[in-house]
Amino acid sequence: MKTRVTELLGIRYPIIQGGMMWVGRAELASAVSNAGGLGILTALTQPTPDALIKEIARCRTMTDRPFGVNLTILPSAKPPPYEAYLDAALDNGVRILETAGNNPKEFIAKAKSKGVKIVHKCTTVRHALSAQRNGVDAISIDGFECAGHPGEDDVGGLVLFAVAAKKISIPLIASGGIGDGRTMAAAFALGAEGVNMGTRFCVTREAPIHEDIKRALVDASEHETNLIFRTLHNTGRVLKTPVSDEVIAIERRPGGCEFKDIQHLVSGQKGCMALETGDLDAGLIWAGQVVGLIDDVPSCHELIERMVAECRERLAAASMLTT
Structure with a gap:
């Protein structure tokens, strides 16, 4: 399944595992990457930048395919050492970065100087356009259905993905409400070239959750x-x-x-x-x-293969309406 997202990230399928606090560990990230998607380690899940370095090394023992690191930068009275986490990723060979929250230009410049591809996650088109101007490589945009923080605009994916696709020129990744091949096909029909899933990947055998x-x-x-x-x-x-x-x-x-x-x-x-x-x-x-679409606990491989097959079926069925 070839899109600008798969070309950019060097993956087989345009399916990204979102960077989730406490969940984005090597077990899950490596399983997603081995299944043809892009696994993501969550930097701030690790207590220190040195611990992130060890988690990156551990993930490499579990997959030889691309994986990324998520760095979410939020205002805080006592912020963690964001730049030290960034350096831990960059200095240890990570070449895909998922960013969220604030996206300082100096962090983008530092990452780009190392040849890193940046996927920036946001919840509004205005923030997506700002990130595009600042030089990120792809946008992951969250609809109101998503877990976590969907912003304050309350715009669902059906509208948000379509509006973003009209206004953004770099690859667009749909996030929020994606959990099977039908929703993946819908995202593609709206103009996305990849999907990002958090909750659905939590309900897999490899997810480090009880x-x-x-x-x-x-x-x-x-x-x-x-x-x-x-x-x-x-x-x-x-x-x-x-x-x-x-x-x-x-x-x-x-x-x-x-x-x-x-x-x-x-x-x-x-x-x-x-x-x-x-x-x-x-x-x-x-x-x-998307919990409403989840009714089993498959492996990441089973989930991704099933999604891709169903997505192709749905897109093929939709194309028949034009003949």
């Missing part, structure tokens, strides 16, 4: 996600659980809500504990509406 969490994602319908942090203007989509229900209840209290009121429920370490122990009451489980 089986009880995978089962909860299989059992969930498309109605069973919550939008949290709405009142804080930092919307996040997560699985509907007692924890996320409590967050919403606090946000809706008369008089409003400050982050300190919910911090004890939403910390990243508690989310990591939930993924590792399978305890849905331990912390947030980030998940998109």
